[in-house]
Amino acid sequence: MIIYLTLFLIATILYFSANRKTPSIGYYIFIGLLILVSGFRDMIGGYDVYIYGEVYEYINKYTYLRSTFEKGFIAYFIGLNYINGQREFMFFITALIMVLLHFYTIKKYSPILYMSAFIFFCKFFLMSFVYLRQGLAMGLVWLSIRYVIQKRYMPFVCIVLLAFFMHKSAILFLPFIVIAHKKLGPYQLFLITTASFIIAISPLGQLILNYFIEGIDYAKLNIYGEKFTAINVFYLLEAVLLAYLALKFRKHFYQSTPTIVIFNGFLLYVLIILISLTNATFVRLAWVFFIFVVVALPYMYTFITDFKLQRTFKIAIFVYYTFVFFRLLTVFDGGDFMPYKSIFQDFNRNGQWEFMEYR
Incomplete structure (x- = not known):
């Protein structure tokens, strides 16, 4: 717990530091600590972590043909395995690549670096222990944002397809190039968000998700598709708040090409959450657009001219994402x-998935 609290404290100090776009030494120390904590964790992250570890350590040439994992991810495993066959090496290198890719994009597009870093840390850092394939795919697909802004379709498609072979959820980013530069009116935004909510709570929502599953032929998603439950109130609240912010700051984002793209990505994140309200597992498909939330919220902060409102907005963001972090934890x-355990420590953390240990 102390490790997590230390990281949260550093993120908080950065968050309330002077607003800046350029990083300080403290920022780089923070990134380094994220890599170390994530990379040297000892089988923390749930069921999937043991599957990843076992597949990696027992990988062979037949795994590429038989594995249910994406071919690009298995190729990544095979390449790493030639260097070192221990799962500890794989988890560290994966954490290193993931954190560097994610924070490269944050630095490139965020107007307030520390605010974006805090939001990203609270919402995704812990999940990066779990979502190895998706985290790598996110890092890759976000490299294509520059080509979306520049309307360079060929490199955009190539990067998205590369990410798709790391995790199939990346394919959701492909249609983004079509709508990224569109300007929507307030009534259009209201109708789209309302329609998404209606779809989510109706049988049509399940039909759409099932069609998506069949379209990409992903066995694991078939299991997820069966997990329809009541409306997830937490995600509904998040979607409503973000949709309200989208309506409020729409005109501000429509002043330049980069911010138009950021706004439309932000809107897609909201719409995916709304459509997936009755399936908490499917909400993870929105992760591919999460970077736009990380970047858009600081932009909204800069759009506010009243100092008191600006301060209130910043505190509200802090309170909300603090709640998100500790809820996940x-x-x-x-x-x-919890408790955190590194590969250099020797104690029994009594994790609920330790029965899957294969060594």
């Missing part, structure tokens, strides 16, 4: 992120 997998 204590609730996800029954709090299985």
Whole structure:
């Protein structure tokens, strides 16, 4: 717990530091600590972590043909395995690549670096322990944003397809190039968000998700597609708040090409959450557009001219994402992120998935 609290404290100090776009030494120290904490963790991250570890350590030439993982991800495993066959090496290199790719994009597009870093840390850092394939795919697909802004379709498609072979959810980014530069009116935004909510709570929502599953032929998503439940109130609240902010700041984003693209990516994140309200697992498909939330919220902060409102907005963002972080830490997998244990420590953390240890 102390490790997580230390990281959160550093992120908080950065968050309330002077607004800046250029990084300080403290920022780079923070990134380094994220890499070390994530990379040297000892089998923390749930069921999938043990599967990744076992596949990596027992990988062979037949795995490429038989594995249910994406071919690009297996190729990545095979390449790493030639260097070192221990799972500890794989987890560290994966954490290194993931963190560097993610924070490269944050630095490139955020108007307030520390605010974006805090939002990203609170929402995704812990999940990066779990979502190895998706985290790598996110880092790759976000490299294509520059080509979306420049309307360079060929490199954009190539990067998205590369990410698709790392995790199939990346294919959701492909249609983005078509709508990235569109300007929507307030009534259009209202109708789209309302329609998305109606679709989510109707049988049509399940039909659309099932069609998507069949379209990419992904066996694991077929399992997820069956997990329809009642409306997830937490995600509904998030979607409503973000949709409100989209309506409020729409005109400000429509002043330049980069911010138009950022706004439309932000809107797609909201729409995916709305459509997936009855399936908490499917909400993870929105991760590919999460970078736009990370970048758009600081832009909204800069659009506010009243100092008191600006301060209130910043505090509200801090409170909300603090809640998100500690909720993930204590609730996800029954709090299985705790206690933190590194590969250099020798104690029994009594994790609920330790029965899957194959060594």
